[in-house]
Amino acid sequence: MSDYLNENPDVLETNQLPTREEDDELNNYLSNGIQNKNGLERRKLLLKMDRSLESQVLKDVELLDRLLLLNSITESTSDEESDENLKSLTQSTHLIQDTIDPIDAQEIYDLTAYIQDPEHPLTLGQLSIVNLEDIQVHDTGNQKEMAEVVIHITPTITHCSLATLIGLGIRVRLERALPPRFRITILLKKGTHQSENQVNKQLNDKERVTAACENEQLLNVVSNMLSTCK
Amino acid sequence: MKLELARCIKLHEDKVWSLDFSRGLLASGSTDRRTKIVSIKPEAQVTLVDELDDSTHSKSVRSVAWRPGTSILATGSFDTTVSIWTREETEEGEEYDSEEDEASREYSNSNHDNKYVMELLAIIEGHENEVKSVAWSYDGSLLATCARDKSVWIWETDEIGEEYECISVLQEHSQDVKNVVWHPSLPILASSSYDDTIRIWTDYDDDWECSAVLNGHKGTVWSSDFEKSNNNSNIRLCSGSDDCTVRVWKKLNKGEVGTSVKGTDDINDGNANEEEDEEEENDIYDNDDKWICEAILPQEHTRSIYSVSWGPNGMIASAGSDGKLVIYHEVEDKNEKNKMRWEVLCIKELIHGIYECNIVKWIDVEGELLLATGGDDGYVNLWKLI
Incomplete structure (x- = not known):
């Protein structure tokens, strides 16, 4: 790919990403x-x-x-x-x-920060699309209660047409990795995208997400993004 | 009153999206691409009687609907098609009871104990992408289908249900159409959409036209259902949405139109601009009907409401992402005589454990009214109101 949507994103080194201290x-x-x-x-x-x-x-x-x-x-x-x-x-x-084991924001971060960006050979963490401080988790650890994760993502540019795909990648990753008690909400951080509401609506529409996961082409792209996860 | 679990049945390997009950049979559709049919007898006795050929749909079965008074089933799938099924040995004009006797006799001779074989009758193509809902008109002569392609199609069929002719393509929604539902005794169709509106469609001299747009929800409208009333001069619809509210809408009769606007303003206080938009939009149609949002039901849901059902007992049930099943009933206002208001009758939490609930339906099992729910856990649960 020669012409990137965003030619010059800010990049963090892997060792600069937040870990569990x-x-x-x-x-x-x-x-x-x-x-x-x-x-x-x-x-x-x-x-x-x-x-x-x-x-x-x-x-x-x-x-x-x-x-x-x-x-x-x-x-x-x-x-x-x-x-x-x-x-x-x-x-x-x-x-x-x-x-016994409530899930915290760091865990969600570790699950999502190593997803590869669909455009750059870099991870969502390195591009600061996923940030630890933008992850909220409400979980008692009780497997018989519903729990909730809310993630705000920051696209690298405000007209990024790949924002929906990135969001879908994060959702698929979390739906596969988290216990079923979790309700997952993925939102664009306020003011980071031109069509914020549209993208948010689509990312959190259960039916559209289910349909997207039955689309083989799309699923291949998502699988590629997830191949860099630990 | 409270809700008690009468039966839970693990029917599917993935999300149960849709349920429909008719003449003792409950059909269910799921993301596991299968459609199953169980018989429900009094005391919530449940038997699996058939599973449709699962090679017919290559993606999720999103919606199932029995043609009224028949053994014909329509299923709509994310693979863009709608399939029509019929019970193998159904003979025209035969009564259901005698039909069943004959069938069971026949099957006791063969090795299909308790089986009920559904055969593929037709496949309907036309939608560009995922079909989200299918619904038969009250007399079974029309089938409505809707899809992510923003359109609602109305199909006409004959008695056998083999041939389908599209008589109308309604394209006025600006986004996915999530759900279609017919009035129980009149040729009126309601469609709910990702564009946050509900549209009411009416037949004007064989031309289907939008007669009203119901604005008010602040998010995707997932489902709606008409009141089961014999009084055709009192038409009401309930709807459930991403905005976590259930609303009741009422069609105004000619004489009431003058007084209507005030009622609308009362409810949507502070949204004056939107109301103006609605008025303008409604004025586009020559044949427009006036509808008002009569009530916003007490808000109990904390996440998207995926399904609402208006029971023959006058009660409304709602369920959704938060796993709650809420029953509302209409009672006379204590302060104002002859004025009705909606109250919560009872709530049941975690109706599919920690999973989401996609569908709720009142079902009448030989006079006993139950609620059937379908969840992401692949279960169909039956509830008794006691």
């Missing part, structure tokens, strides 16, 4: 144990956010403590004690099973 923090917290000052601070903060004794946060903190305790004990002490710990641990795990 909490993982490192969590490891840190776990390895240093509960006596760690940082850990205690975090705990206090969490408790301040949610004071009730029955609160989920408190239970989670407790669970984490037990986990840490168990880890250190199995290495050094008798089986009897660890068995007991294990039993109470299983009980606590059972309590929080229903709401």
Whole structure:
């Protein structure tokens, strides 16, 4: 392709894209144990956010403590004690099973940012079409409740005729990857496109999306876009 | 009152888009490209009786409709075609009951226990792209179809239902036509569209013309349904939309026209400009009827409403993307005598679990009124109002 719609888009390097940093923090917290000052601070903060004794946060903190305790004990002490710990641990795990793994914005970002742009050999993340701060997720993690994702995308130019295709790619990716409890809304960021309302309407029309997914040609293009996903 | 699940049936591998019930048989169409037929007996007893040949449609079956009083079924598909099916050994003029007796006798001799074989009778081509809805007129003489190509086609057919002649192509919608529905006892057709409007079509000396445009919804109108009333001087229609509202529209009789405008203004207060547009648009038609938005029903839905059904009991049911089934009924206003208002009778949440609901229909199973719903989970659920 020689004539791009947008010849010169701004590009981010892959290592500039936002990733999950909490993982490192969590490891840190776990390895240093509960006596760690940082850990205690975090705990206090969490408790301040949610004071009730029955609160989920408190239970989670407790669970984490037990986990840490168990880890250190199995290495050094008798089986009897660890068995007991294990039993109470299983009980606590059972309590929080229903709401075990809510999906957050970073996860949605990771699912969509590596989709390839239909025009440039770059990803939607690199072109800042998908941005972490423009993703809203409402999810309790409960598999028996509906959840919602709202993504605002930013086309590289205001008359980009490929905006609908990009949106479709994101929708297909999320519909395939997310649990079925998710309702997905994809919108153009306000003021980023000439036919904002038209594109928005089309991207969120269930019937049109279903029909588009039965169109082989279109589906091939979308598959190509998704081939760069992790 | 509350809604109780009477039966759930896993019929399809993908989204159930459409349901139609007639003479004890429920037909369902799905994105899995199949059309299935189940028999429903009292106490919500359900038996799968046939599955149509699935090589007929190469894409989603979007809409199914029984021809009134017959065993003829029309199915509309995203593959641009409409197919017509009939029960194999139906003989003209025969009563349904005796017909069934004969059929069951016949089948007990062969190995098709409980089977009911539908044969392909005709395939109708004409639409440029996805067919979204098919509907038979009350007397079964006309079939209306609509598509993403923005048009509504009206087809005339004979008693056997083998030949279809297109008598009208209505192209006044500016976007996809999502749904068509006929009045239960008059030759009046309503079409709902992605252009946010509903159009009413009437037959003027064998010429089908748009007699009214119903403006008011602020998003795609997915579905509409006429009131099942014997009083033909009182024509009303309900509609459900992307804007999360259900509206009730009323056709004004000649004498009422003068007082109508005020009512319209009351409801759409603050949208004065739009109302003016509507007036202008309506004036284009010589034969125009006046319709008003009589009521916006209490808003319970939080996402798109995909389907509405006006029951023979006078109640309206709505369902959609938020998985809620809402039943509304009309009651006398406490403050004003002789004035009716709509209230929510009951709500059921998560009617297809965490999945969306695409279709809701009141069905009369030998005198017992049930609600049938179809969802993205491939299930057809039957609900009892108790």
